Amino acid sequence: MNQSGLHLAIIMDGNGRWAEQRGLPRPAGHRAGARAVRAVVEAAPALGIGTLTLYAFSADNWRRPPREVAALMGLLRRFAIQEAQVLAKADVRLSFIGRRDRLPGPMLEAMAKSEALTATGRSLHLRVAVDYSARDALLHAARHLAQAPAATREGFGALLGSPDVDLLVRTGGDQRLSDFLLWECAYAELMFLPVAWPDFGPADLAACVGDFRARDRRFGGLTAPAPASAR
Numbered sequence: 001m002n003q004s005g006l007h008l009a010i011i012m013d014g015n016g017r018w019a020e021q022r023g024l025p026r027p028a029g030h031r032a033g034a035r036a037v038r039a040v041v042e043a044a045p046a047l048g049i050g051t052l053t054l055y056a057f058s059a060d061n062w063r064r065p066p067r068e069v070a071a072l073m074g075l076l077r078r079f080a081i082q083e084a085q086v087l088a089k090a091d092v093r094l095s096f097i098g099r100r101d102r103l104p105g106p107m108l109e110a111m112a113k114s115e116a117l118t119a120t121g122r123s124l125h126l127r128v129a130v131d132y133s134a135r136d137a138l139l140h141a142a143r144h145l146a147q148a149p150a151a152t153r154e155g156f157g158a159l160l161g162s163p164d165v166d167l168l169v170r171t172g173g174d175q176r177l178s179d180f181l182l183w184e185c186a187y188a189e190l191m192f193l194p195v196a197w198p199d200f201g202p203a204d205l206a207a208c209v210g211d212f213r214a215r216d217r218r219f220g221g222l223t224a225p226a227p228a229s230a231r
């Protein structure tokens, strides 16, 4: 499978509660969450997932205690450094979405290096959202739109830089979008699971994709649209 496959977006929620239930500090939940990320990334291509977008740190997460923010930044930086080689070997492209003007220097450096090292990956495009807000992304794109008044939906989508999401999964039991990929999720299938992110594994991923494939997507019409190649 390749990047023309399914676009799956995941809101990885429940790390903190997972840790607290075990009497552990919250960052231990995020570390367990990073292990779940590795397993899901490994399993994704065989399930027909071409693009996987993970919500790792929202623009509103800066409001968390400084210790937790620092732990998350450290974890994401280590992930970028340590996983880049593994991802490159597995033919996975890693890139980051979100603002880059508020991140610590070492984080930015690790992001740029891992993106360069994995740039040719074709089996999966793994996109990690850091300091991300869909509303900010929309505002940013709208400012550019002012210079191109004849813009189309496709053109605006291209300004946002994200493909449409086919399936959005949120773990952790809450049922909201939390400012994630709001434009791109216009016709996404939504799945809200009670499982905490660190407990989400390849079997859960396969079940989600199976459920998705059984859904009837009509995009406002009465039948599913024909594939682009047949139109």
Ligand code: FPP
Binding pocket: 012, 013, 014, 015, 016, 017, 018, 030, 031, 033, 034, 037, 054, 055, 056, 057, 058, 061, 072, 075, 076, 079, 128, 172, 197
């Ligand atoms: C939400 O759970 C999760 C986050 C804010 C962080 C997600 C980050 C990871 C899984 C770390 C690793 C990521 C990558 C890409 C390596 P929460 O802390 O809000 O949980 P709670 O709702 O139980 O408090």
